[in-house]
Amino acid sequence: MTKLICAALIGVVTIPLFSTMAEASTMSRACLRSDRPAATRSMCRCIQQVANQNLSRTDQKMAATFFSEPHKAQVIRQSDRSSHEKFWLRYKEFGSVVAASCGHLR
Structure with missing residues (x-):
């Protein structure tokens, strides 16, 4: 189960460009710094948006x-x-929402 969630959050992640790194928050910065090929800016931004709605700081x-x-x-x-x-x-729950909300960014 952990591998599945990690894959959903790390291996399948793509991130859109931020105009500045100041706009990137905790999850998106960690995602962008990961060595996963799927960690694109659009995916990491999506993960951050879901995190903002579903997880405390x-x-x-x-x-x-x-x-x-x-x-x-x-x-x-x-x-x-x-x-x-x-x-x-x-x-x-966060992982499930990420998969449903950000999965199209793969």
């Missing part, structure tokens, strides 16, 4: 780390901490 900061540390997603998913469990439920 704190959630976005944690999720952004998954771009550079994919294994961290697995650690969070398998954690017994209730805060991680609650985050993971929100993150799964």
